[in-house]
Amino acid sequence: MQTEPFQIAVPDADIDDLRRRLKQTRWAPATPAPAWEQGIDPAWLRELVAYWADQFDWRAAERGLNSQPQYLAEVDGQRVHFVHRRGAGPAPYPLVVTHGWPGSFFEFYGLIDQLCDPAAFGGDPADAFDVVVPSLPGFGLSAAPAQAGMSAFQVADRWAALMRGLGYTRFGAQGGDLGAGVSVALAARHADCVDGIHLNFLPSSYEPAEGAAVRPLTPDEARYLQEKNDWAALEGAYAHMHATRPLTLAASLNDSPTGLAAWIAEKFRAWSDCGGDVESVFSKDDLLTNISLYWYTQSIGPAIQMYWENRLQPMRFAEGQRVRPPVGFAHFPKEINHPPRSWLERTFDVTQWTDMPRGGHFAAMEQPQLLAAEIRRFFRPLRH
Template identity: 45%
Template sequence: MIEPFAIHVPDAVLSDLHERLGRTRWAEDFANEGWRYGANGAYLRDLAHHWLHRYDWRAREAAMNGFAHFRTEIDGVPIHFVHERGKGPNPTPLLLLHGWPWSFWDYHKVIGPLIDPAAHGGDPADAFDVIIPSLPGFGFSTPLCTPGVNWWKTADLFAVLMDRLEYDRFAAHGGDVGAFIAAQLGHKHAARMIGIHIHTAGQLEFMAGLGWDPADYAPEEAAFVSRMKAVRGEVGHFAIQSTKPQSLAYGFNDSPVGLRAWLVDKRRGWSDCGGDVERRFSKDELIDTAMLYWATESFHTSARYYYEGAHDPWTPTHDRMPVVEAHGAGPLPS
């Protein structure tokens, strides 16, 4: 059963959050102007001040509710998703897949142009039906109480979701772990895929522990290979979240500033912001992400997503080549 859903964080949760922000016990920070030790204390204080005194969750919540939200349950796993119908003669179903520490909301700026290209100077024939699920254990796809849900099992869950929405065939786009979910759809469910589009230059073989060979990429993909090498230098979160995620959870479920520090460090390190995270994300946008984890108390299950993937590695469904048979597979052009 699919049911309409509206976001509404209880007033008590917001009051408790404000009290915690006001009572933050700050760690001393020194010689960390370039964030080499992690999140910079002075920046976090400024962000926390904005969160406490200027950020308006109810306004952000209303903006999120401007889209059509739904929830369903598949094999005991709660799934939240946005579903917006395209305004064109024959919209193409498009599944948009986020990763960690992102959310469905990271796609909100592209929903309008995708569903109504004519309103943005495009051709109505290029319209999409947009489906944006929250990954299991993330945000409003909670509470997740089922162990073992990882990215390649999520691909099966989302294939069922698209069945329930009566889409026989569809396209998928993803980044971060969402790219691997999209690739798995193109591997196991290729017959249903119109195509996949990814912006993380990773391979399913890598996620299976079978190695990662830059030689497998075309010359025009060299920039993506270089970027992936750089990103792989920031593996602290991967090490802890794939081994002892629950140990982090107690601190981040208790301290909003602690949670925000962990998340903003990734936004800064993984984006093309040149060291200035607000060059790419406003304070409100940075806090939105923290709110979606904080209000749903979902950090622990989002972090466990790494553990589940590491402890139940991907195995191929078939041995045909190419591994991903869906047409259109490949990273975005630079």
């Protein structure tokens, strides 16, 4: 596998075009509703868009993104962009970390430092990792799939090939959101090279190997399934749209940066442990760095396409099927679903489970130190 170093360099004309579009936003008429009750708060969105147009420094953000070593590689016919940071320790352990939507590889910049150089944060250098953070196919700087069918399972096949191409015969995997599905698929399909997986989210399509027909639901499991259904009814419209009409939605979001910002930023508020104040956890610069990656690469359409593919290939396990590599799970209190440990244990060998003190869906950005400590602890006995 050939890799080539890569640096982000957005043309000046694209930056000028974005500013022009932002300043020409045709704002939706206001409705008589409390702030955030019906989605994005229009007043806050106007403030964010004004900052994006007049104050946000993309070149500074670009320099920050380019501070981590990035590469491009052709992996089983798919062009993949990835960060590959070597660890500072006596025997760094290889770990592939996968993002989800509406995130990007940028989500993990704080976590990468913690994992690669634990001694710099008061940790043990023996816990260092070699960290690989690929961009999902169609997200940001990874090319959109040329053929249909790129679900979490096919992404996992590419990640296994990527890690082998980088010289790692055995490795671990970590992820949340869509990245949790990819990590589960890696464990299920590539147990010969995956030592274990650490998750901070359970894919919503997960159906265990030992379902209710095999073993009756516990009260906690029944409560979880009801809460998951209730959440989908009130909060899951975005996912249903992604999974059923991605092209219709993409036509709007790829043309309007204000619409794109509203679609993405609202989720960072709703799904994080921010107490309703999104900027208490994420700065405008961080939000806009992530949103700008979607905008400049025109990747919102290919990215949400993965929901379509995952709907056609859900995370379902046959009766009696077990996933062999061990699983660690960090349960953050403001995550969007809260499965009980027993629900995972119907399919997985859960060797570490931690109820985290704070944090939400974007754990790597919200609480990188806490998440890094959990990842280190889980993989410590699995290192070779």
